[in-house]
Amino acid sequence: MKIKGKEYKTIWFENNIVKIIDQTKLPHDFVIKDLKTVDDVINAIKTMEVRGAPLIGATAAYGIVLALIKDNDQSYVEQTCKKLINSRPTAINLKWAIDRMRSKLKGVNSSEILEIAIKEANYICEEDIKFCKKIGLNGLNIIEEIYNKKKDTVNILTHCNAGWLATINWGTATSPIYHAQQKGIPIHVWVDETRPRNQGANLTSFELNEENISNTIIADNTGGILMQRREVDLCIVGTDRTLSNGDVCNKVGTYLKALAAKDNNIPFYVALPSSTIDWDLRNSKNIPIEERNSEELSFIEGLDDHGNLKKIRIYPENSNSLNLAFDVTPAKYITGLITEKGVCSASEKGLSKLFK
Ligand code: MRU
Numbered sequence: 001m002k003i004k005g006k007e008y009k010t011i012w013f014e015n016n017i018v019k020i021i022d023q024t025k026l027p028h029d030f031v032i033k034d035l036k037t038v039d040d041v042i043n044a045i046k047t048m049e050v051r052g053a054p055l056i057g058a059t060a061a062y063g064i065v066l067a068l069i070k071d072n073d074q075s076y077v078e079q080t081c082k083k084l085i086n087s088r089p090t091a092i093n094l095k096w097a098i099d100r101m102r103s104k105l106k107g108v109n110s111s112e113i114l115e116i117a118i119k120e121a122n123y124i125c126e127e128d129i130k131f132c133k134k135i136g137l138n139g140l141n142i143i144e145e146i147y148n149k150k151k152d153t154v155n156i157l158t159h160c161n162a163g164w165l166a167t168i169n170w171g172t173a174t175s176p177i178y179h180a181q182q183k184g185i186p187i188h189v190w191v192d193e194t195r196p197r198n199q200g201a202n203l204t205s206f207e208l209n210e211e212n213i214s215n216t217i218i219a220d221n222t223g224g225i226l227m228q229r230r231e232v233d234l235c236i237v238g239t240d241r242t243l244s245n246g247d248v249c250n251k252v253g254t255y256l257k258a259l260a261a262k263d264n265n266i267p268f269y270v271a272l273p274s275s276t277i278d279w280d281l282r283n284s285k286n287i288p289i290e291e292r293n294s295e296e297l298s299f300i301e302g303l304d305d306h307g308n309l310k311k312i313r314i315y316p317e318n319s320n321s322l323n324l325a326f327d328v329t330p331a332k333y334i335t336g337l338i339t340e341k342g343v344c345s346a347s348e349k350g351l352s353k354l355f356k
Contacts, residue, residue, distance in 0.1 A: 135271050
């Protein structure tokens with residue numbers, strides 16, 4: 001997708017360096033950052049210079065490449081894999097990507113291992129692009145159906161950033177939107193601000209603007225009234241981990257939007273590539289929910305009158321705050337899952353039909 005009219009992917013590998021778009025600088029600055037070591041990769045994932053489930057998986061895969069460039073000793077690489085998996089706990093794509101690299105590299109001799117690792121990490125990225133594009137085409141049918149009935153602008157609500165910046169390209173929740181726009185369907189997106197880190201306002205709105213898609217940022221609590229007023233036709237969100245029973249773990253606040261959508265009889269879809277399915281965990285209570293630094297709540301960053309980036313405290317210094325980063329939406333509130341293989345019900349049966 002485009003930034004200032006130029007096509008980008010979120011990550012690429014060049015001259016033994018991992019190149020990323022530093023998302024902590026968006027929307028005010030566009031900075032391409034070099035990751036040269038595994039520690040750079042772990043830091044980029046932890047500080048959310050890269051973020052979004054598919055993108056952190058791909059970044060971790062390149063982390064193994066950087067580890068191998070330094071030293072291809074088995075125990076060092078294994079130690080690195082563990083550190084990478086632990087860098088953010090909730091999105092399953094991290095473990096998925098590391099497991100895939102591990103199994104590809106198992107038993108490979110040291111003269112070939114680096115070349116094979118680079119190829120596999122590149123392939124993880126290419127596959128993600130292909131899958132996100134297919135998600136877009138499958139989700140397009142849903143939008144088109146609504147448009148054919150309504151014959152007017154389709155209003156879509158999304159939460160957090162499940163856009164191309166969270167993947168390698170296209171995005172998950174946004175891919176059907178980009179495909180609808182390309183087909184000439186009039187679209188307007190309600191963008192949940194997504195406190196505390198404002199991924200909706202800073203990233204989703206930014207990327208939609210760059211692609212000339214009409215969008216409006218709303219405070220996270222506004223979705224309910226818009227749904228009551230029938231100003232939302234459809235919700236599409238992403239996910240960090242979807243269980244085989246269809247329960248969806250995504251950015252905190254997703255659950256409340258799903259409840260409001262259910263109460264107002266508005267379709268609520270979740271878009272995901274198969275790398276986000278956790279086939280092992282049976283109970284969503286066992287999903288590790290990331291708790292981030294409470295300063296993400298009590299401080300806010302933005303431009304001052306002179307255009308300088310400033311970070312200011314917005315809460316009383318002696319107040320406590322709690323920063324849970326994700327929540328779980330039970331399958332019963334989800335109209336369907338939009339995947340690279342098609343759209344299915346959020347259930348064991350639905351997912352098995354497509355993937356097993
Ligand atoms: O904490 P973040 O910004 O990494 O959370 C990201 C999300 O919750 C996205 O919706 C999810 O990763 C899906 S990305 C295609």
